[in-house]
Amino acid sequence: KAGVTQTPRYLIKTRGQQVTLSCSPISGHRSVSWYQQTPGQGLQFLFEYFSETQRNKGNFPGRFSGRQFSNSRSEMNVSTLELGDSALYLCASSLGEAHDEQYFGPGTRLTVT
Amino acid sequence: AQSVTQLGSHVSVSEGALVLLRCNYSSSVPPYLFWYVQYPNQGLQLLLKYTTGATLVKGINGFEAEFKKSETSFHLTKPSAHMSDAAEYFCAVSLMDSSYKLIFGSGTRLLVRP
Numbered sequence: 001k002a003g004v005t006q007t008p009r010y011l012i013k014t015r016g017q018q019v020t021l022s023c024s025p026i027s028g029h030r031s032v033s034w035y036q037q038t039p040g041q042g043l044q045f046l047f048e049y050f051s052e053t054q055r056n057k058g059n060f061p062g063r064f065s066g067r068q069f070s071n072s073r074s075e076m077n078v079s080t081l082e083l084g085d086s087a088l089y090l091c092a093s094s095l096g097e098a099h100d101e102q103y104f105g106p107g108t109r110l111t112v113t
Numbered sequence: 114a115q116s117v118t119q120l121g122s123h124v125s126v127s128e129g130a131l132v133l134l135r136c137n138y139s140s141s142v143p144p145y146l147f148w149y150v151q152y153p154n155q156g157l158q159l160l161l162k163y164t165t166g167a168t169l170v171k172g173i174n175g176f177e178a179e180f181k182k183s184e185t186s187f188h189l190t191k192p193s194a195h196m197s198d199a200a201e202y203f204c205a206v207s208l209m210d211s212s213y214k215l216i217f218g219s220g221t222r223l224l225v226r227p
Contacts (some may be wrong), residue, residue, distance in 0.1 A: 004156070033213070042219045043217035043220075045215065045216070056213045092156075099207050102159070105156050106155055
């Protein structure tokens with residue numbers, strides 16, 4: 001069974017631009033979660049989607065948004081990029097029950113210049 | 114509020130020595146606990162998880178962890194370190210209030226000396 005895939009793997013953007021990251025979950029998984037990983041703040045939860053609905057959201061500004069499609073694929077968008085948004089963005093998928101194991105993708109490395 | 118504390122941002126052991134990575138949690142409700150490993154330029158891989166029942170949990174690659182409620186701890190151990198164990202390890206908690214998110218510790222980088 002194929003794992004979680006994220007595209008692109010690397011991205012360089014300029015301050016003020018916007019970016020869209022994509023995540024394809026493991027087949028059969030209906031939940032997709034997004035995390036931001038930085039050296040200073042560590043791993044922080046962004047949001048979680050299940051059956052196209054956002055079920056949980058972390059403490060991030062409204063510039064960070066996401067969505068999930070009917071095939072469970074998910075995208076996250078960051079508008080008006082700031083230097084501090086430079087991070088590894090990880091996507092994880094699970095079956096969707098509380099406390100299910102989450103399977104992580106390799107991440108998208110975003111650099112904002 | 115719930116939190117996870119990992120003692121030691123870096124731990125160095127000799128190959129063949131015991132690995133002990135410490136994790137303490139703070140939670141007002143019983144937690145589910147996880148250990149993940151991250152190799153360079155990769156995502157996180159689940160090593161093991163504690164839900165309910167047996168407090169000693171065995172995971173992949175010879176790792177195990179013991180849930181101690183009285184100490185609010187979930188330390189990760191491996192009897193004999195291998196060079197391939199060098200990576201960053203994250204302890205995480207998910208609450209029994211149907212939370213769908215993981216709260217991670219700050220991570221411990223394990224170095225294995227030949």
